Amino acid sequence: MSQQEVTQQPVWTQLPEHVEIRDNHHLYIADCDTVALADTYGTPLIVYDEQLLRQTIQSFHQAFQRLQVPYQISYASKAFCTIAMCQLVYEEGCGIDVVSGGELYTALTSGVPASAIHLHGNNKTSEEIRYAVESGIGAIIVDNFYELALLQEIAAEKQKNVNILLRISPGVEAHTHEYIATGGQDSKFGFDLASEQAREAIVQLSDMPNLICTGLHAHIGSQIFDAEGFAVSVERLAALYAYGCERGLPFQVLNVGGGFGIRYTDEDAPPVAQTIEGIVAAARAAFAQYGLILPTIWIEPGRSIAGPAGVTLYRVGSQKRIPDTRNYLAVDGGMTDNPRLALYGAKYHAVYANRADAPAQDTWSVAGKCCESGDMLIWDAPLPNPQPGDVLAVFATGAYNYSMASHYNRIAKPAVVFARAGQAQVVVERETWADLLRQDRPLQR
Ligand SMILES: Cc1ncc(COP(=O)(O)O)c(C=O)c1O
Numbered sequence: 285m286s287q288q289e290v291t292q293q294p295v296w297t298q299l300p301e302h303v304e305i306r307d308n309h310h311l312y313i314a315d316c317d318t319v320a321l322a323d324t325y326g327t328p329l330i331v332y333d334e335q336l337l338r339q340t341i342q343s344f345h346q347a348f349q350r351l352q353v354p355y356q357i358s359y360a361s362k363a364f365c366t367i368a369m370c371q372l373v374y375e376e377g378c379g380i381d382v383v384s385g386g387e388l389y390t391a392l393t394s395g396v397p398a399s400a401i402h403l404h405g406n407n408k409t410s411e412e413i414r415y416a417v418e419s420g421i422g423a424i425i426v427d428n429f430y431e432l433a434l435l436q437e438i439a440a441e442k443q444k445n446v447n448i449l450l451r452i453s454p455g456v457e458a459h460t461h462e463y464i465a466t467g468g469q470d471s472k473f474g475f476d477l478a479s480e481q482a483r484e485a486i487v488q489l490s491d492m493p494n495l496i497c498t499g500l501h502a503h504i505g506s507q508i509f510d511a512e513g514f515a516v517s518v519e520r521l522a523a524l525y526a527y528g529c530e531r532g533l534p535f536q537v538l539n540v541g542g543g544f545g546i547r548y549t550d551e552d553a554p555p556v557a558q559t560i561e562g563i564v565a566a567a568r569a570a571f572a573q574y575g576l577i578l579p580t581i582w583i584e585p586g587r588s589i590a591g592p593a594g595v596t597l598y599r600v601g602s603q604k605r606i607p608d609t610r611n612y613l614a615v616d617g618g619m620t621d622n623p624r625l626a627l628y629g630a631k632y633h634a635v636y637a638n639r640a641d642a643p644a645q646d647t648w649s650v651a652g653k654c655c656e657s658g659d660m661l662i663w664d665a666p667l668p669n670p671q672p673g674d675v676l677a678v679f680a681t682g683a684y685n686y687s688m689a690s691h692y693n694r695i696a697k698p699a700v701v702f703a704r705a706g707q708a709q710v711v712v713e714r715e716t717w718a719d720l721l722r723q724d725r726p727l728q729r
């Protein structure tokens with residue numbers, strides 16, 4: 285691309301609203317100079333805008349409160365699960381969805397009461413189920429017949445009653461990347477609605493005295509922009525809900541899952557309030573049709589809470605120009621802290637934090653440092669020509685980045701800070717090489 289073409293910045297290079305460029309040309313997050321953060325804490329560094337995390341959660345609360353419906357918000361901790369994050373979302377009035385013993389352990393260790401935690405998963409181990417039941421978890425979202433029987437057995441053995449929801453696969457294809465569409469009929473998750481598995485689960489519950497089924501759950505995918513999928517899912521679930529009520533189940537909640545999309549590059553996500561209005565309107569209509577009062581509408585946002593608030597800072601190192609082909613710049617992280625391009629072809633927007641208003645001079649593809657050709661963060665980003673030492677800030681990296689980070693090439697995981705009112709606090713320490721060897725044992729000779 286010629287210089288002429290790229291100096292006119294495309295729309296998607298507009299900065300996210302929560303960051304700003306100050307007179308020193310540096311990028312600021314929550315009144316913190318990101319270049320100073322990179323110098324102080326090293327790179328790669330994931331910086332969360334703490335106030336934005338809180339505001340996003342409050343916008344979900346406000347959307348429901350305006351509609352005056354009973355509701356519950358659980359943060360899907362798979363998006364970013366650490367002690368500080370669990371504390372923050374609980375402080376802001378959310379429960380926590382966990383999907384493994386490790387996430388449950390994190391949430392409990394953070395001080396969140398077990399009653400505010402809900403366990404998901406399509407293959408919970410008996411160890412995880414026991415841990416959840418012993419902790420007094422708020423609810424278990426039961427995925428399949430195997431789990432239903434196992435949970436009843438464990439609950440009976442422990443002489444406990446356990447609140448459950450049934451996870452239903454409603455046969456809805458949300459408009460999203462195929463690898464993260466989870467609600468379609470051909471899915472590993474949930475009781476299939478079309479083939480009557482879901483009704484069969486309700487029937488089986490009559491012989492499971494320790495399981496108190498308080499409602500239904502469906503999650504139709506992730507990074508969804510079109511609320512229509514939620515509406516169809518709700519309509520289908522209402523019919524099953526009516527059947528459960530007829531059979532005397534103490535239903536009171538409808539959990540519509542998470543999946544609310546966010547802006548990564550050029551496409552703005554619909555406002556939260558609009559999506560919630562669509563879901564509630566669909567639920568009101570569907571439940572009225574069956575003469576049922578509106579259940580508590582429960583949502584499980586992950587990406588929409590954690591994603592926009594996170595920015596990853598990298599230090600630029602090597603570069604390579606291939607004449608008439610492509611330019612590469614390489615940073616000190618990559619697919620080990622952000623595998624989303626490699627996995628889903630995800631797109632990101634980036635600027636140099638140390639000269640954030642410099643005009644683009646060319647297109648540069650941002651590569652990581654792993655021994656893997658697919659280790660890319662961005663293809664063909666319009667950027668100023670890089671200089672070693674530049675700090676690259678990649679936006680909207682708060683969800684499914686740190687939580688999906690790996691140790692490939694024995695690369696240690698980055699540090700994470702929460703920034704607020706000009707102060708930053710480390711919420712996850714940077715791993716050391718010694719940390720990487722913690723589980724290694726030498727050969728015994
Ligand atoms: C059951 C369930 N709930 C909630 C979520 C959170 O989704 P998102 O991060 O897209 O809001 C997921 C992940 O897609 C999920 O599988």
Ligand SMILES: N[C@@H](CCCC[NH3+])C(=O)O
Pocket residue numbers: 362464466506624628683684688
């Ligand atoms: N990991 C996915 C989302 C998974 C959703 C889990 N149900 C992503 O980064 O977009």
